[in-house]
Amino acid sequence: MNSLTDSDKPLEIICVACPHGCRLEATRKDGEILISNAGCKRGKEYATNEITDPRRMVATTVRIQHGIHPLLPVYTSEPFPKGRVTELLREIRKVEITAPVKMGQIVLKNALGTGIDVLASRDLK
């Protein structure tokens, strides 16, 4: 869904920025992306990015030694390029850390050179 040209009919995009689930419409006119039906500014931004550079928050787990649980939940510090999520998960799978861990602690720095860190979602003793 990344390509949208002037001649394409409007593209429906369901916004994921918040739980409202607004149905937005994207069209391209003279190369510029136009968004209609957006309930808010963030929706407009989301829909524009969805065409130019789609991103998603990624949450998963890493192995942790000596913790009260065998897994530590982690998440990306900001939305990650959608096309590289599988690659990111392969990288995260290699990580293994030892308890105790603090919430917000960096588990994987500058993941795949994107400048985005992977952070611990909680304290784990």
Add this chain to the structure above:
Amino acid sequence: MTEQTYDVVVVGSGPGGLAAAIAAKENGAEKVLIIERDIELGGILLQCIHNGFGMEVFKEDLPGPSYAQRFIQQVSELGIDTLLDSMVLEATPQRRLYVTNRKGGISTFDAKALVFAMGCRERTRAQIRVPGTRPAGVYTAGTAQRWVNVEGFMPGKRFVILGSGDIGMIMARRLTLEGAQVERVLEIMPYLSGLSRNYVQCLQDFNIPLHLKHTVKNIIGNKRVEAVEMAAVDDQRRIIPGSEEIIPCDTLLLSVGLIPENELSRQAGVQIDPVTGGPLVDSYFHTNVPGVFAAGNVVHVYDLVDWVTGAGKEAGRGAALYAMGKLPAGSSCITVRAGNNVRYVVPQRIDAQVLEQEPISLQFRVSQPIEAPVWLEAVADGNSITRRSVFYARPGEMLTLPLKPEMADGLRGAKEIYIHVNER
């Protein structure tokens, strides 16, 4: 056998219980206790490792464990007592709790005010009567979520998910990210039961097919699930003969609804709304049993944790006021009823005198989806009290209608108030 007395005791430490305990303390209750059956505070949030929590409360997009930890931190800073790894066996209408754990045996706690925050349980195979053999490999989505995200093992390799609830869709994504194949998500209704955004980011992103108006006709397999037979249904949810299709898989996950967990509430004499499965409450989330309050998903199932927190705060504040003898006694009780295309409304009763002092938010769900602008309207004795417009109404997405203090006049003397959702 030890005995202790508290101003407010909260049963359960998910988002509802945490918010209630914090609000109780902040509103003047001195001795507050949380009783939790798990080994740590946080409830189901701890297994909800995905993002999307906290947009309303913190204006941040947090994973479940981070959201929980912010409140756990407050609980500890405020000096709220906690009793972990402990099970409440019985609750009485006099607000006495019998509690057991490995260390202390059975102990008794007396509460001036009690807040039930037990959350929900998932509907299981037995409750939706799926035909077929009874092999291993049929689990609820939340159980699978606990295994995959906390305990660290995968319940299968090839999945079919029955039900388009949020947990089911979120697990479809989670299992895919962990290398499993999710063949289908089936939904018996003609519409999605979870949030649209989860359809986009959990199913569409991974090309997982969603089949509306489809269900599982039969589970096939001896020791382990080998396949499920899916079938289309008509408008009366009857299976359409000839539409059957066999889908090979080793696991069937069920995401077919949540039921508020109210065994303790019932023991304590709390009246349950047959539609929500939760207690009948007023705007303080006060039940019919004096001093017994209910917080969060134990009342009705919320779409968002942020709203559970909001509801928990109201219940905790009410409990603190009750414990201190400051809760206004309900003198002009108005029953709130579900009108056109409304399945239920919470709270089920309000007090015009309370409304004079503070706004009251009515929360409700529609029975049928309307994909067009609608009016949400409150009507008392044939007079419109307030209305507001929204772009559409879907059963999966809770609606709210705020009542403001200036509307109290129009409600004086009214016995009932009806909530309607009509197309504009």
